[in-house]
Every structure is written in structure tokens, then in C-alpha cells.
Amino acid sequence: MRPAAVVPPPPPALRVRSAVLLRLLAIQGAWNYETLMGNGIAFCLEPALRRLPGGVHAPAFKGAIARQSRYFNAHPYLAAFAVGALARAELDGEPADRIERFRTALCGPLGSVGDRLVWAGWLPLSSYLALALFGLGVSPAAVVVSFLVLYNAGHVALLLWGMRTGWNQGLGVASGLGHPVLRRGPAFMARAAALAAGIGIPLAFTRVVGEGRTFLGEILLGTLVGAVIVVKAQARMEGWRFALLVVSAFVLYSVIR
Amino acid sequence: MNALEVVPVALLGGIAGLDTVSFPQAMISRPLVSATLGAALVGAPMQGLLLGAILELIALETLPVGASRYPEWGSASVVAGAIYGRTGAGVVGAVMVAVLGALLFAWFGGWSMVALRRRNAVVARRHRAALEAGSRGAVLDVQLSGLTSDFARAVLVSAAAYLVLVPAERLVLLHWTLGERLSRAELVATAASVALGSAWKLFHSTAGARWFFFGGLGIGLLVLGMR
Numbered sequence: 001m002r003p004a005a006v007v008p009p010p011p012p013a014l015r016v017r018s019a020v021l022l023r024l025l026a027i028q029g030a031w032n033y034e035t036l037m038g039n040g041i042a043f044c045l046e047p048a049l050r051r052l053p054g055g056v057h058a059p060a061f062k063g064a065i066a067r068q069s070r071y072f073n074a075h076p077y078l079a080a081f082a083v084g085a086l087a088r089a090e091l092d093g094e095p096a097d098r099i100e101r102f103r104t105a106l107c108g109p110l111g112s113v114g115d116r117l118v119w120a121g122w123l124p125l126s127s128y129l130a131l132a133l134f135g136l137g138v139s140p141a142a143v144v145v146s147f148l149v150l151y152n153a154g155h156v157a158l159l160l161w162g163m164r165t166g167w168n169q170g171l172g173v174a175s176g177l178g179h180p181v182l183r184r185g186p187a188f189m190a191r192a193a194a195l196a197a198g199i200g201i202p203l204a205f206t207r208v209v210g211e212g213r214t215f216l217g218e219i220l221l222g223t224l225v226g227a228v229i230v231v232k233a234q235a236r237m238e239g240w241r242f243a244l245l246v247v248s249a250f251v252l253y254s255v256i257r
Numbered sequence: 258m259n260a261l262e263v264v265p266v267a268l269l270g271g272i273a274g275l276d277t278v279s280f281p282q283a284m285i286s287r288p289l290v291s292a293t294l295g296a297a298l299v300g301a302p303m304q305g306l307l308l309g310a311i312l313e314l315i316a317l318e319t320l321p322v323g324a325s326r327y328p329e330w331g332s333a334s335v336v337a338g339a340i341y342g343r344t345g346a347g348v349v350g351a352v353m354v355a356v357l358g359a360l361l362f363a364w365f366g367g368w369s370m371v372a373l374r375r376r377n378a379v380v381a382r383r384h385r386a387a388l389e390a391g392s393r394g395a396v397l398d399v400q401l402s403g404l405t406s407d408f409a410r411a412v413l414v415s416a417a418a419y420l421v422l423v424p425a426e427r428l429v430l431l432h433w434t435l436g437e438r439l440s441r442a443e444l445v446a447t448a449a450s451v452a453l454g455s456a457w458k459l460f461h462s463t464a465g466a467r468w469f470f471f472g473g474l475g476i477g478l479l480v481l482g483m484r
Contacts, residue, residue, distance in 0.1 A: 202478055
């Protein structure tokens with residue numbers, strides 16, 4: 001006989017979920033080098049914790065706020081998984097030491113997966129596609145709106161999915177983190193972003209060079225040499241510093257020659 | 258230059274700077290968006306888009322990962338966009354000077370974010386006893402203090418950038434000697450170098466990603482050839 005599926009309790013009211021979602025957008029508002037986003041977690045959970053027996057003046061609420069405002073680190077979007085799961089754990093009355101252990105265990109995976117999925121995947125993918133639109137001569141408003149709509153569709157979807165999965169699975173959310181989107185998503189996203197980079201860079205490049213394409217051979221040669229320098233020097237100098245150095249030197253040369 | 262000119266740019270820069278980390282991370286702070294909006298303030302969104310695309314190619318290499326230090330592109334791009342839009346596309350060297358200004362103030366903005374994070378830690382430390390007692394008010398105080406300080410930081414960075422860069426740009430352009438095509442060529446080569454380098458850094462660790470890149474490159478070149 002198959003074991004009966006565990007039915008999660010009904011989610012908090014829409015008003016509470018909306019407040020938590022809005023606060024998730026500001027989860028890093030008090031980010032600092034000591035507690036990282038710890039205060040942000042308590043800030044996001046606070047509307048849900050008001051449902052604890054006795055309300056905001058009860059020891060249960062105060063204990064939960066004290067626990068949740070301590071050190072926590074995760075990717076800001078994937079922190080939605082933690083917020084959903086921690087809200088459920090607190091409202092279910094899980095023991096404090098279990099919640100604290102769970103918080104500690106969650107930090108690593110939520111950080112590294114999020115960085116690869118969003119910062120190294122979804123964000124560059126959206127940017128390269130917008131650059132491709134720019135290269136195709138699309139209007140400024142259309143480029144900006146397309147980029148913002150595409151990027152934030154993924155952003156908000158991830159927050160909503162994280163909150164729901166966290167709430168439904170509570171302290172068992174680790175199994176939710178094994179979802180194919182999170183396991184295979186980063187590699188898939190990196191490939192999609194690579195494809196978009198291949199399309200977007202030459203299109204944007206040509207549009208910036210402009211009509212006539214003067215110095216095209218020199219630009220291509222300079223680009224390849226520069227790219228090799230950026231890759232070889234990556235441990236010592238980030239790309240934007242390289243750009244700052246080259247552009248400063250060029251401006252200086254133009255002014256003093 | 259008067260306050261009516263500085264205030265809108267500083268406020269928009271504040272919004273873009275706040276978006277970088279604190280709220281709502283909707284990527285209004287990406288150069289492609291913020292430079293376009295900055296230039297749109299002075300009625301030249303097309304120039305802003307061009308500048309934003311150049312800066313975006315450079316900024317793509319920067320991943321806003323946790324505690325790492327990175328340039329704050331939002332405020333700097335708004336100001337650079339407004340200045341480039343104000344000067345005009347026809348002025349030789351203007352785009353190069355705008356890019357230099359954006360890079361310098363993105364660097365300064367990144368430094369100001371580190372200072373803010375230290376300040377946030379001081380505020381959190383000051384509220385530690387109340388937080389440990391489970392005070393809801395303390396949680397809200399710490400969070401709202403961080404958010405408002407970040408907005409104020411970005412407004413100040415943007416205002417300072419505008420006040421410094423407008424006269425500096427005028428001075429540099431007065432003595433500018435190189436042609437527009439050569440300037441543009443140098444700028445494109447630099448931005449594309451960083452973009453290619455960042456693409457390689459992002460994708461070289463993923464199996465097969467380079468083939469997707471070359472596939473994309475083929476599509477991109479095909480599209481260019483058909484135009």
C-alpha cells in the first residue's frame with residue numbers, strides 16, 4: 001500500500017503572500033558584512049509570522065523574529081525557497097534548534113545555484129537578446145521594455161515558485177532543490193546565453209561601428225587581441241578595469257597630443 | 258548648469274542605484290536601461306541606447322555575486338546617458354568621454370556601496386539587543402534604514418557625478434584632437450574585447466557551451482549578411 005501523501009496546510013492569505021512577495025524584492029535592503037541578508041529574511045517573514053498564536057506580542061513571534069534576523073546568506077531570488085520553508089516551519093511550531101540547523105544547511109546551495117542560474121545564466125541571456133534587438137535597429141523603448149519584461153518574467157516566476165515550493169515542502173524543501181530547473185537549469189541557461197552571446201555581440205558591434213564600417217579590420221584585430229588580454233589577465237584584472245585603462249589612455253592621448 | 262538640471266538626473270540615478278542590490282533588482286540598473294533612461298530625460302533616448310549598449314558589453318562581465326565588490330553601473334549610466342544626450346551625437350569624442358565618465362563613477366559607486374554595507378553593519382549592531390529580543394520594530398528600522406541610505410547614496414553619487422562630469426566633459430572636448438571614426442573604432446574594440454572575454458569566462462566551464470556560442474555567431478553573421 002502506498003503511503004498517503006502529506007497534504008501541506010493551506011497557504012497564508014493572498015494579502016500575506018503579496019506582502020511577503022513585495023518584501024522579497026527588498027530582501028537585500030540592509031545587506032551587510034556581518035549578518036549578510038539575515039535581517040532581510042526576518043523582514044520578509046514578518047507578515048507571515050503575525051499568524052503565530054498570540055500575534056506580534058507573543059513569545060513565539062519574538063522568538064521567531066530573533067532567530068530569523070541572524071546571519072543568513074543565499075541568492076536573493078532563491079531566498080524565496082528559504083522564506084517559504086521557514087514560514088511554514090515557524091507556523092508549524094517546529095523546534096527552534098531544528099529550524100536553526102535547517103537555516104544553516106540551506107545557505108550554501110541557495111547561493112551557488114542562484115548565482116549560476118541567474119547571474120551567470122538568465123541575466124546575460126536577457127542582456128544579449130536585448131543587445132541583438134539593439135543591433136537589429138529596434139527602437140530604444142522596445143529594447144528597454146523587451147529586456148525588462150523578459151528578465152523580470154523569470155525573476156518574478158522564480159520568486160513565486162520558490163515561495164510556493166518552500167511553503168509546500170517546509171523543512172523538506174531540500175528535495176524541492178533537486179528539481180530539474182535547479183539541477184540542470186544552470187548548464188542549460190549557460191548554453192542558451194552562449195547562443196544569445198554569439199548572436200548579440202556581432203549585431204551590437206556592427207550597430208555601434210555605424211555606417212561605412214570604417215576601420216573594420218583594425219577593430220576586429222583589436223577586439224581579438226583585447227579579448228585574449230582580458231581572458232589571460234582575468235585573475236589580476238577584471239574586464240571593466242581593462243576598459244577603464246584603455247579608454248583613459250586614449251582620452252589622454254587625444255587631449256595632450 | 259542649475260538645480261533643475263541636476264535634480265531629475267540625481268533622482269533617476271537614485272532609483273537606478275537602489276535597484277542594483279536593495280530594491281527591486283528589476284535590472285533598471287543595467288546600463289542598457291539606465292543610460293537610455295538618462296538620455297531620455299534630456300530628449301535623446303537613441304544616444305542613450307547607443308551608450309548603454311557599449312557599457313552593457315563591458316558590464317556583462319560583472320556578476321553581482323554576494324559579498325564581491327563590483328562597479329555600481331546604475332547611477333553612473335544614468336548620468337553618462339544624460340550627459341551624452343545633452344552634448345549631442347555629432348560632437349566628436351563625446352561618446353568616448355561619456356564612457357570614461359561612466360566607468361569612473363561606476364567604480365566610485367561600487368566603493369560607496371562597500372561603505373554603505375559597513376554602515377548597515379553598524380546599524381544592525383546598534384539594534385542587536387532589540388533584534389535578539391525579537392523586536393519587530395528593530396527589524397523594520399534596520400531594513401528601512403538600509404533602503405533609504407542606499408537611495409540617498411545613489412542620489413549623492415549621481416549628483417556628484419553630474420556636477421563633476423559636465424564641466425570635465427566640456428574641458429576635454431575643447432582639447433579633443435582625434436577623429437570620430439577612430440574614437441568610435443577604439444571604443445568598439447575595447448567594449449567587444451571585454452564582452453568576448455566575459456562570454457568566454459561565463460561559458461568555458463559548461464560542456465558544449467562554446468559550440469552554442471559559435472552556432473550563435475553563425476546566426477548573427479548570417480543576419481548581418483542578409484541586411
